[in-house]
Amino acid sequence: MSKVLLNVMTDNHHKRRRFLTSNADDDDIISNFPEDLINPILERLPVKDAVRTSVLSKRWRYRWTTMRKLDLIHGFSGQFLKIGAFSCHGFTRVISQIMIHHQGPILTFLLHIPKEIVLDSFQEVDQWMLILSRNNVRKITIVNLNLIYQIPYSVFSCLELTALGLNKCIFKPPLAFKGFPNLQVIILTNVNFGVNLGGTVINLPQLKGLILYGCGNVNNFNIKAEKLQNLCVTGCPDANAMVLQLLHSEHLNSVHICRLSRSIKDFSQVKRFSFTIDGYFLKV
Template identity: 50%
Template structure:
């Protein structure tokens, strides 16, 4: 057999390996290999690069492909390399469309069988609608979204149309830990992302870490860029010196959610308001004096949160659709002005300091405050705000009952204080539809005399009404004092619909004290036969 005929034989038998899917072994006697060659291919399914790689390894070992004899193997040993390259090039397109799965769990009779599985030419994610792809990219960290540009040519600029850019605390910490996040690096990265971005930016979160910034000139430029790109949600957290919000932000007519931390809130002189703003959260914000007398119209505002803000007296707004109001540790708050909304159903009011520590204090009584909350369903009040409501003698029954209140949370409550006790009992008497009561106790000073509070709780007319709708009571940080135990006894005796009563003692109490509290509580009479007592370990 001449050399040209030998090359044809090798090429034909190599195609059997690729196209026939027949498993040819290099082992066995020449007669066995010849019988396998005569039997021919068992299937017509093309194989893949894995089979080609396996075949090339057999050629390099000097084996025989297609059942050639030992004499043919000696002849093919020096020429099969070139032939192998030719048929590999010819079948490259076909082999890229299929792949072979080798099952490691097949029995001894099926170890060499191959399963052929079709693979699509394009990935499924690339065929998804662009809006869905943008939604997926927005769920990823910003650095991972940008890295998708190296996947393929079609993905190179896919991230540039995302509607949300989030440079949050996770982003800042990740670069800071790598040691490559200085002032220039922080500004350069955000500038590059904004420069390459295309289309509107609906959501923008910016966390400015505690790095040395000469000025906020770059931040002002970013705010100006956002105001021209239809931003609807802006979250700005600043850990540097207080940042004065530029006038560009107030020109964002599409803005629906705004959260600012450590900023100056200074509106333009002719600013009338944000007509589409629905949620406003301000933390460590200074309103200054420029807002005095200027009323900001927020007709769509539904949620307002003020945390440790300054000069709140100068923050004058008109929000007729306000539903949720939270004020924590804000000086100069004109509460009655902020409560001027008939839609308010969630209110959280916490001073966190005695009323004497504030520059301006608004003296209001309980009846006046509740008259501004005709639809409130959830009320959160801390101990200092409770005490501030005692501007005059607390009546047993208010002129108008709180028929809408369903959940009451008394935070840092001190039962040994008679003023707080009277306000709490007044809430219970006038809340006809109260369903859930949460009380978080605060540790009282040892010099406080709890005798008057204990005597008042033991009097027969302390709570001369039944809490017919009360179903759940949760008491936390229980110290085990006599007024606290008497208050629990009072609630159990006046709650005929009670289902769950959960008690969590304070972490400062020892094991013996916790056992004594549980023993005393279990002996109290219950008006509800379905009441279940739950005693939790504070360490869990």
């Protein structure tokens, strides 16, 4: 079975054509794959190879358009490093075509935006986020190495999110935003929380893990997370107010804090606590 799939996925045009000729009818082994196996197979393939499965048979022609996971991180962006972002085969154009042709829910979306690709704006990325907000997305990861990207308001309407990972972004929700009711894990690196949100509290009732690294204006990130269990804040010197508030969570059992602007004393409930001040590491 794996050998058949491997031969089909190869770039050799003649081998693929011979395979298709000998398996033209719908009774071949590929066409008769069980429904509950097709999506797991597609989701384990790079997106490029998943799209190529459209040549396997009539039944597989559009199956890639129903993939619940779009992994545009591992190896995907590297294919476009030598191509302009807006050329006919460019990075944003290809992803836009994938998003436009996709049907059904996208539960997981992973995106890597390399610094080598020239972006005049993030207009296309905003469109992808809008599509995600309409497709029941549960997990979003944006590894942005390009210009800083301001998260559009459409992301804050993704109320089914359970995991959110951002790098080099501006996290500024609309004033009417109340929170993510299902979000369990947040990992933010080099994220700026912008100007004060006027005291607006962001409710995260299911949040269990929060990791912040190198973030700015963190004191504007006013969150309520009563079920928080694990907290890690590194290189965020203005995060004192937020950390002090979160330390009162009765479920908190692991905390790692590094390089805050002042010491924190109220951690009597925390089972495991590590704290770094000016290069000195303490563990309680």
